[in-house]
Amino acid sequence: MRTQRLAGAVISVLALALLATGCGGGDSDDGGGKTKKAGATAATDRVEPLATVPEPALPVTVDSADGTKVTVTSADRLVPLTGSLNEIVFTLGLGKRVVARDITATFEQAAKLPVVTRAHDVSAESVLSLRPTLVIAETTTGPAEAIDQIRDAGIPLLVVEPAKSLADVGTRITTVAHALGVDAAGQELSTRTAERIAAVQKRIPAAGDGGKPRVAFLYLRGSASVYLLGGRDSGASSLLEAAGAVDAGKESGLDKDFTAITSEALAKAAPDAILLMTKGLDSVGGAEGLVKIPGVAETPAGLDRRFVSVDDGVLLNYGPRTDQVLASLVEQLYPDGA
Numbered sequence: 403m404r405t406q407r408l409a410g411a412v413i414s415v416l417a418l419a420l421l422a423t424g425c426g427g428g429d430s431d432d433g434g435g436k437t438k439k440a441g442a443t444a445a446t447d448r449v450e451p452l453a454t455v456p457e458p459a460l461p462v463t464v465d466s467a468d469g470t471k472v473t474v475t476s477a478d479r480l481v482p483l484t485g486s487l488n489e490i491v492f493t494l495g496l497g498k499r500v501v502a503r504d505i506t507a508t509f510e511q512a513a514k515l516p517v518v519t520r521a522h523d524v525s526a527e528s529v530l531s532l533r534p535t536l537v538i539a540e541t542t543t544g545p546a547e548a549i550d551q552i553r554d555a556g557i558p559l560l561v562v563e564p565a566k567s568l569a570d571v572g573t574r575i576t577t578v579a580h581a582l583g584v585d586a587a588g589q590e591l592s593t594r595t596a597e598r599i600a601a602v603q604k605r606i607p608a609a610g611d612g613g614k615p616r617v618a619f620l621y622l623r624g625s626a627s628v629y630l631l632g633g634r635d636s637g638a639s640s641l642l643e644a645a646g647a648v649d650a651g652k653e654s655g656l657d658k659d660f661t662a663i664t665s666e667a668l669a670k671a672a673p674d675a676i677l678l679m680t681k682g683l684d685s686v687g688g689a690e691g692l693v694k695i696p697g698v699a700e701t702p703a704g705l706d707r708r709f710v711s712v713d714d715g716v717l718l719n720y721g722p723r724t725d726q727v728l729a730s731l732v733e734q735l736y737p738d739g740a
Contacts, residue, residue, distance in 0.1 A: 448510045450722070451492060455496075456495055456584040459583040459584070460583040462581065466561045467562055472559065472560045474560070475535070477535065477536060477582045479501045479532065480500045480534065481537045483518070483538060484506065486719040489721045490575055490591075490722060494578070494584055501516075502532050503515040504517070504518070524539075524543060524545070524552075526551035537552055538562065539560070540563070560581050562577055566720070568644050570720055571599075594722075595725065603644060615674045615675055616653065617673055617735070618677065619631075621679070622679075622685055631651050633656030634649075640720075641727065645732050646732070647731075650671040654672075669697060677731070678692075679712065710735060
């Protein structure tokens with residue numbers, strides 16, 4: 403899915419709502435209704451590493467987001483503890499140095515690496531068994547006991563802030579690159595990503611007489627009876643706004659990350675289109691199952707069967723493949739004008 407940040411937000415909402423829990427390129431190896439699957443991200447789940455493999459210039463000492471300082475002396479055996487971090491490391495060209503992955507790192511080049519998380523919790527024992535020289539985590543990575551155990555074993559562990567919007571993409575890439583001693587590669591990748599995002603945005607049609615499309619982000623896991631409507635802090639707002647749309651949940655006054663779906667909340671949001679993760683849409687039986695969720699069929703999006711899906715592994719990553727995510731959104735939101 404997407405991020406451990408999203409998983410944490412979902413768990414919090416589930417607890418409050420008393421719902422059942424459930425979770426849910428380059429050629430270098432390292433490195434129903436109107437619903438449409440994400441184009442490039444669905445066709446080939448690969449990252450595109452930089453053309454030149456960088457050589458880390460170490461040691462470096464960096465500030466960790468949890469208030470500590472971390473000295474990195476070797477990038478020989480890397481363990482990025484989220485799918486998004488794995489994606490950045492591979493795209494920087496250092497994939498051959500990665501020895502493990504988080505369960506959400508689903509892209510092709512990382513698929514055969516051992517998984518060191520259970521659900522969304524890190525297994526300290528699994529990490530330590532791989533003798534990493536650097537572990538990279540996010541502020542949402544847990545449990546805290548596992549993080550402490552890795553550090554207590556003497557392994558350098560860097561914590562970085564999760565990306566929440568397009569504005570975080572470049573900073574996050576350069577932060578990881580600096581910790582790995584590949585600053586030039588970080589700047590190159592940051593620039594490449596920004597240029598590709600800008601190129602996609604140039605293809606967005608001007609708003610018509612009806613104004614910008616209102617899009618609601620739904621997080622669904624039908625098998626666990628999880629039906630959530632994204633609000634201001636869901637992580638989707640920046641992406642939708644970059645695609646020339648309005649986040650209908652945020653615009654309707656939902657200040658939290660997620661809230662349980664109700665007919666009243668959907669009616670107030672009144673989305674013209676609904677954005678979902680691909681597995682979430684599949685979990686409710688596709689478009690026909692989606693319109694059976696109370697309130698969906700009565701929205702403009704439900705009446706028109708205007709549903710947009712993007713692969714779970716990339717939608718909210720805000721990383722090197724954000725241009726692909728944005729391109730898929732634009733293609734699906736403006737099929738006649740993008």
